[in-house]
Amino acid sequence: MTQNKLSETITLPKGCEFKQDKTQINVKGPKGEITRKLPDLDLKIKVGAEELTLEYEKSTRREKNKLFTTKAHIKNMLQGVTEGFTYTLKVCSGHFPMTVSIKNDAFEIKNFLGEKVPRAFKIKKGAEVKLAGDIITVYSHDKEIAGQTAATIEKLTRRPGFDKRIFQDGIYITDKNGKKM
Numbered sequence: 001m002t003q004n005k006l007s008e009t010i011t012l013p014k015g016c017e018f019k020q021d022k023t024q025i026n027v028k029g030p031k032g033e034i035t036r037k038l039p040d041l042d043l044k045i046k047v048g049a050e051e052l053t054l055e056y057e058k059s060t061r062r063e064k065n066k067l068f069t070t071k072a073h074i075k076n077m078l079q080g081v082t083e084g085f086t087y088t089l090k091v092c093s094g095h096f097p098m099t100v101s102i103k104n105d106a107f108e109i110k111n112f113l114g115e116k117v118p119r120a121f122k123i124k125k126g127a128e129v130k131l132a133g134d135i136i137t138v139y140s141h142d143k144e145i146a147g148q149t150a151a152t153i154e155k156l157t158r159r160p161g162f163d164k165r166i167f168q169d170g171i172y173i174t175d176k177n178g179k180k181m
Helices: 061-082 143-156
Strands: 006-011 017-020 024-028 033-037 044-047 051-056 085-092 099-103 106-110 119-122 128-132 135-140 170-176
Touching: 006 061, 017 044, 024 061, 033 061, 051 061, 061 143, 085 143, 099 128, 106 143, 119 143, 135 143, 143 170
Parallel strands: none
Antiparallel strands: 006 051, 017 024, 024 033, 044 051, 085 135, 085 170, 099 106, 106 119, 128 135
């Protein structure tokens, strides 16, 4: 079943600029700039002084889903360029003393469960990782980069086959942008 017109509006925060090419969205704010490709060219975006209007002329359920997905992505982009996204992780080592270090753009874990070879990965460009004791803070203005970096750090210490109730050693996400886990 099709409706005639489906539209949603998003209010722009102060200090944010929104630009659209045919296939790209560009949001610029006080914390940085984010560019994202548009998946659907049938979606019309009208830019006003203080709000955006996302619109489909003839919409079905599929277009409605695309509209709300695009709206969520734009809201995340606006939040990122105004506030940013912060993830907090905690280092838990009960059996073996684990050493975590950050050198340039490399994150390294030594002596995880007594392993001789350190586990490491390269931090994505656009993410800031800070270490304070046993607390790791990941910050980025792009939600996908911050979330993926935090998930990669957590995944470095994941051990399938071990009982999580007994072997609680690892690095775990404790806070996702204000939401306690």
